[in-house]
Amino acid sequence: MVPVTSRTSVAILAAGAVTPLGPDLDSFWSGLLSGFDGISAIERFPVGDLRVGRGGEIKKLVIGSMPHPPACRASQLLIAAAEDLRARATLACDPARLAVVVGTALGGVGELEHAEAGDASLRRAEGALYDSPAHRLASWLRADGPVLTVSTACASGATAMGLGAELLRDDRADLVVAGGYDILCRFVMRGFDALRSLTRDRVRPFDRRRSGLLLGEGAALVLLSRDRDARGERLGRLLGHASGSDGSHIAAPDPEGRGLEFAVRAALAEAGVDGSAIDLVSAHGTATPLNDRIETAVLKRVLGRRAYDIPVNAIKGALGHTMGAAATLEAVMCLLAGRHGAVPPTFGYEEPDADCDLDYVPATARCVRPRVSLSTSLGFGGCNAALVLESEAGV
């Protein structure tokens, strides 16, 4: 069932981010264009017993507004991203009408590690709940409106933006801070290492030699409002969003990509556009053999012949897979591509694969100005999400 509706348009006013490429949105964007990646040897916790000890680790995290930042790293990342957002936009509204919706795959699991290691404080136990960082962010923002934590695994950042838009459409808020975050910690490194999902090579989305992902950490937030209420400059609009379940496997994507196809079709329908309107696809592109093949097949099924004419990129080679933050970072990348007239390259993509035969942007940024973008996300538990975004062109 794919509805076609005409719904209240939602503006994306501004964005903030902290990533392995740097402490703010500008370093994120310039890093993507420059071709430098944020992958390094992990230093913050022991990795000597793991097959792979590299990832997109943020080496230095500064929170200017807080002399005594929270001990929880997830909360630190979120607040650092919120500081960047607040430097770019005014969050002035009735606190009861300011909502927070954030996505995460891991929540406060880093705090659980501390609790299990002997820290018996209530703070650590409470911090291990996955919704703690969102409430910490709401407190920092003095937001008294709805506070939601979404955990659709690595699609969380997209679902959070979609639910944020719903809060505006239902008049439950006037401004929504939405996005996603996740941290690198031993828990998640051990998990992916044990599943043999991590590569010892570069991350190579859609490349013939792709052999897996590397993890990263980061946070990204956008400020949403109803389009009709938006004043001044904006990054663009969220035209459509949808999520879909694979109903197939606990960890692997559905071989047919059913949940992803449902999400993409529903997001396009909600946006009121078809494939001919899409100028850019930001793919999930984990660089696992299965994911990239499935995504390619779904894009071809949904977009038809047009799929071959649309630039496709994936930025996980530059950042690592930032899990809950990934979809929001990729959505912001789409908007910035439209603003600046440049599509960042697919880091690590060099040799074509017969199963992945779309126009993946290789090596260097491409000078095109996408207006409407499609961003796709997949995650553990058969979670899929799609966003349709419209960029506000820069001058």
Add this chain to the structure above:
Amino acid sequence: MTHGGARIAAIGLLTGFGHGVEALPDDAEGAAAGRDVVPIATPPVTGDRFRRATRECVLGVAAVDAALRNAGLTRDDVRGSDTALVYVTAAAYGAANRTFAGAAGGPLHFPYTAPSAVPAEVAIEFGFTGSYVILIGGSTATLEALWHAASLVRRGAAARALVVAVETFAECADLYARARRLLARPLVEAAACAVIVPDAESPAWQPAAGAGPLDALARRRAGETLACGPLVALALGADGRGPAAVTGYWRGRRTGLGWPATSAI
């Protein structure tokens, strides 16, 4: 296709006291007899597919089965992309996380540490391939889940939506003991599922200064069930005598959601 609104057609409920509201005691605290945690018996499941599934997953599946029975729906009725699935929990991932963090779980256990493991097993078991949202939080998150499910049905994005909530406590009882000041006792493990279908009426957000009568009743009879609480309250309010309003309170925030009528539950 859009509808005017959405209503709750049925609720399936399992708690540490047994199946359905009929199993709830008049006084959960008394029935707990001094226990901090009232565990739930893991329902029997068959099939090799469940050999690694955590008991939270099995509880989620059992709650959906109970709700479908109460709604008079078969598995074939709900299979496919017309059924939306909205899952909510405050902490049912805790046990799986602890197992893995303590290095007791092998590599294949890792995917079960994600909150998405429970709805994933539900979706696999029942063949759900439609809209899919997972919210984390206490009873306020459940109200958001009910609202979102109703919204999906109302605007035609799904023919029906299931709101599934699961809470388990036993494996993390020592962590909850640290939070004795913050959470009421007894902690009663629970799993619940509400079936949302199109209707003329719609729920509406209602300001809530304190716990409503249904919530107080649910707390008295079922104990602290975190995200399952509003579904317990709605199940208890299904007496056909008029509107049902439920409230949620979590981390200092309180909100309320009201349905014009619950007669169909």
